[in-house]
Amino acid sequence: MPLQLQIWDTAGQERFRSITQSYYRSANALILTYDITCEESFRCLPEWLREIEQYASNKVITVLVGNKIDLAERREVSQQRAEEFSEAQDMYYLETSAKESDNVEKLFLDLACRLISEARQNTLVNNVSSPLPGEGKSISYLTCCNFN
Template identity: 60%
Template sequence: MEDYKFLFKIVLIGNAGVGKTCLVRRFTQGLFPPGQGATIGVDFMIKTVDVDGDKVKLQIWDTAGQERFRSITQSYYRSAHALILVYDVTSRESFDCLPEWLKEIEQYANQQVITVLVGNKIDLTSQREVPPETGLQFAQANNMAFLEASAKEAENVETVFMDLARELTKNARKYLLRNTETVDPNITEITGETTNISYGGCCGSG
């Protein structure tokens, strides 16, 4: 049996060039890859973290933002426990596309999925086109948690993923507690395909 208590699938979505790959690489490898090329299709990385004494395995899927890959990436929504919707604070266009991404979430994702909005590249202060309050208002209007981050400076990157890990673990523990009479106690791997965890709390997507 593998050495972890829970396994969660987190999928990053958003326009091409907003820094999804850099966020994933910064969190999983502690690296900021300069000149990072566009993701082709879907890539994923794994990181195991500690949440209140439990080992939690995060399977983090980095999806391409280009339209031509959309049919591929949409298939990864349904089994996701959490979605990180990323825009670039220096690109108003990437922010204005957020409603389209929300439509995809509504169409393809599990109803219990947790969605977090992240405004990336806050290190580029002189190039900012989207104020923090604009991102916050959009997140609140759509019942999402919100953070601004910088993959380059490692600002809030750990917070984004660890807050999700804690929220997912909390909900998974509640699920197991509610279902102790019907769930095999030896089954501790929680996946979207085999369970129907009720995700709630501050990060709930409604």
């Protein structure tokens, strides 16, 4: 059974708020990203988590990503604080730099491996009967996946 990965990025923009709610229902994984150099972006996370609780499946995998580690000298949110928050919310945590591509591939590979593992255990909720042609990307089962 091929797994279809479909990635939506709304960058938290308000204009996408109404459509994101419908995508929550069929999502098996969600990535919450905040800017490590912006305390305010971190403080918004509980609001996003409330939305996830309201609209997403209770089995959705949620990953917290601290972005912009290339600007570590401007850090406003400590890694320890973010790790404690993610642990309290039962989320996987990773820091990345989209600009430098640090840990971005790891994020998606780890997430795909977690999804594959859950698909093998039949714990994924498949709310989409069949994707439209051209949607998603088939991936094969991997045997080397660690979600660490």
